[in-house]
Amino acid sequence: MELSRRDLITIGGKLLVLASVGAAFEEITGAAPPSEAxxxxxxxxxxxxxIDKCIGCGNCVRxxxxxxxxxxxxxxxxxxxxxxxxxxxRQEPHVESPNGAIDGFPPSTRQDxxxxxxxxxxxxxxxxxxxxxxxxGATFVSxxxxxxxxxxxxLGCRYCIQACPYGxxxxxxxxxxxDKCTLCYHRITQGLTxxxxxxxxxxxxxxxxxxxxxDPVHEFLRTNKxxxxxxYMATGAKVYYKDLDGSVR
Amino acid sequence: MPWKGGTLRQFFRNSGHLIRLAAVLIxxxxxxxxxxxxxxxxxxxxxxxxxxGALDVIRQRPVSYAGQDTCxxxxxxxxxxxxxxxxxxVACEACHGPQAxxxxxxxxxxxxxxxxxVANLCRRCHEKDAAKxxxxxxxxxxxxxxxxxxxxxxxxxxxxx
Numbered sequence: 001m002e003l004s005r006r007d008l009i010t011i012g013g014k015l016l017v018l019a020s021v022g023a024a025f026e027e028i029t030g031a032a033p034p035s036e037a038x039x040x041x042x043x044x045x046x047x048x049x050x051i052d053k054c055i056g057c058g059n060c061v062r063x064x065x066x067x068x069x070x071x072x073x074x075x076x077x078x079x080x081x082x083x084x085x086x087x088x089x090r091q092e093p094h095v096e097s098p099n100g101a102i103d104g105f106p107p108s109t110r111q112d113x114x115x116x117x118x119x120x121x122x123x124x125x126x127x128x129x130x131x132x133x134x135x136x137g138a139t140f141v142s143x144x145x146x147x148x149x150x151x152x153x154x155l156g157c158r159y160c161i162q163a164c165p166y167g168x169x170x171x172x173x174x175x176x177x178x179d180k181c182t183l184c185y186h187r188i189t190q191g192l193t194x195x196x197x198x199x200x201x202x203x204x205x206x207x208x209x210x211x212x213x214x215d216p217v218h219e220f221l222r223t224n225k226x227x228x229x230x231x232y233m234a235t236g237a238k239v240y241y242k243d244l245d246g247s248v249r
Numbered sequence: 250m251p252w253k254g255g256t257l258r259q260f261f262r263n264s265g266h267l268i269r270l271a272a273v274l275i276x277x278x279x280x281x282x283x284x285x286x287x288x289x290x291x292x293x294x295x296x297x298x299x300x301x302g303a304l305d306v307i308r309q310r311p312v313s314y315a316g317q318d319t320c321x322x323x324x325x326x327x328x329x330x331x332x333x334x335x336x337x338x339v340a341c342e343a344c345h346g347p348q349a350x351x352x353x354x355x356x357x358x359x360x361x362x363x364x365x366x367v368a369n370l371c372r373r374c375h376e377k378d379a380a381k382x383x384x385x386x387x388x389x390x391x392x393x394x395x396x397x398x399x400x401x402x403x404x405x406x407x408x409x410x
Contacts, residue, residue, distance in 0.1 A: 013276060020279040023286035040304075055381045057374045059343050066347045067313045081380050108379040115380035140299035150303035153290070186310040195314050201339040201374060202385070 038189045040143040044210040045183055046238030047197075048220050049119055051245075053204035056081060056117040058104040060196035060205065065102060067184060067195035074170045075100035076181040077121035077196055083113040084247045093247040118241075118248055119205055121196070122147060122168040122181035123229060126236030130160035130169060139178065145210075145238065146185055151177045165233045183207070210238075315352035317341045323357065327406050334407030335386075344370055344405065371399040 056079055064070060064077045078100035084093045094113075098105065108115055124147050131139050131147060138153035139160055149160075154177035161169040161178060172179040184194035192198070193207045200206075208217035220226075220242070227244045228237035241248075261268070290300035320341040321328040331337055342348055344365050351360040377387040388394075394402075402410060 013272070016276055016279040016283075020282045023283055026286065052382050055374060055385050056378065059373075063314060063342075063347075068310070083380070104373040104376075105378065105380070107376050111379055113379075116382075117380055137293075137298040137300075140297055140303075142304060143296050148303065148307055150300055150306075152306070153300060153303070182307055185304075186308045187312055189308050190312075192312065192314075192316050198314050198316055198340055199343040201343050203338060 042211055043144040043188075045145050045188060046124060046208050046210055046217070046240070047121070047183075047194075047205060048208055048217055048226075049205045049239060049241045050203070051116055051118060051241060051243040053202040054079070054117040054119055055202060055204075056101060056105045057201065058101040059199040059201060060119060061100050061102045063195040063199035064181075067187075068182070070179075071173050073099075074173070074179070075102075076168070076179075077119065078102075079105075080118045080120060081105055081108065081115065082118060082245065082248060083108065083110055083115045084245065085113045091247045093249075114245070116245065118244075119196075120166065120168070120229075121239065122164075122183070123166055123235065123237035123239045124181075124183060126238065128235060129163040129165065129233075133159040133163040135159065142185075146183045146188075147180070148182055148185060149178050149180060151175060151179075154178050165230050165235065166237075312349050313347035314342050315349040319352045320348070323352075330404070330406040334404075334409050336406060336408060365405075367398050367400050367405070371403075371405075 058079060060077055061075060061079060064075075068076060070076050078097050080095050080097045080101075082093050082095055084091050086092075096105075105117075124141075124145060126141065126145070128141060128147050131141055134140075135157065136153060136155055138151075138155065139147065139149045141147055151172075156171060156176045156178065158171055158178070161171060169178050169180045171177070184192070184196075187194060188207065197205050197207045206216070208220075209215050210217060217240075221240065224242045226240040226242050228240060229244075229248065230237075290302055292302070293300045295301045317340040324341070327341070331339075331341075345362055346365070348362050351357050351362050354360045372390050375387050375390065377389045381387055390399075399405075
């Protein structure tokens with residue numbers, strides 16, 4: 001069969017129109033509606049940390065590592081020991097966190113300083129700098145208030161790692177994508193608490209849901225003096241610390 | 250000029266160049282739509298500038314810590330013992346490690362957990378340390394136990410003597 005240029009263009013044009021109609025149809029109907037018990041709109045997750053309860057055992061760090069397969073030497077949560085010295089009226093903090101405190105701490109030797117433990121993790125900020133700098137929309141705040149990374153979309157450009165004022169992100173050494181605390185999204189969406197909170201022996205850290213009127217967080221915020229880390233950064237952090245010393249950065 | 254059937258045909262014939270241009274534009278638009286659909290993940294932008302499918306991917310991760318509500322369902326004895334002492338709020342897996350494989354197995358005895366290494370376990374929480382809150386019970390383990398295993402005197406599930 002002789003195929004003229006005109007025929008080719010006509011057939012090509014018809015195919016093109018058909019394909020794009022199909023694609024448009026797919027776009028409209030393709031997204032499967034989520035049908036399940038967990039309703040994102042009914043939750044707004046965060047955490048409360050009571051410094052005065054933390055014993056620096058490192059259970060949270062180990063739990064996080066086991067639960068999320070965090071690569072060795074990287075941490076989604078870690079514990080710092082502060083030893084704050086008073087030097088001529090200035091508060092000088094010495095901070096250490098041996099291997100993220102995954103094996104706890106060697107006993108503190110200094111008795112002449114103010115010392116305490118500070119567990120750290122992603123603050124799941126509402127106005128998160130890490131989300132704002134992502135060039136492709138690979139990191140985002142979920143409708144229930146958790147900052148997550150879409151690892152299929154992440155380019156590995158590290159902007160977010162630089163942008164996080166709390167140092168909560170790292171580049172996954174094998175996947176080469178940004179990685180961070182998911183607030184155990186796979187657990188909290190099925191009614192479990194996070195691995196770190198589950199394994200905290202003293203209740204120093206607790207997962208909270210600000211949208212649940214029965215959550216103890218409301219009483220906690222009403223009756224305690226609390227602070228978020230680096231409030232002057234205006235990140236809208238949702239991890240509230242009780243008894244936080246001013247020297248903590 | 251009166252508008253008649255003949256003139257309509259003439260009008261189309263005269264504006265052929267415009268119609269071809271329009272066809273090219275439409276074809277270009279179709280190509281754009283096709284590429285766009287191929288590149289952008291499903292339902293992108295439903296909740297914000299990201300793919301909602303990522304939420305499902307993250308949620309599919311298996312759980313390693315079953316949670317103590319699960320342990321308590323089968324291990325009545327240990328649960329009761331623990332509830333009567335000051336380890337009442339220490340979760341089973343805080344000492345026993347991640348046991349979802351054991352707890353959620355069809356036959357839990359086939360995935361029997363290894364018992365914790367007592368020498369390191371107790372010390373990690375109870376070794377005396379100035380940074381620990383003063384109200385937390387702590388001992389200088391070397392002096393306190395004289396080298397004996399902690400559980401030769403204390404019952405791990407209810408350590409009160």
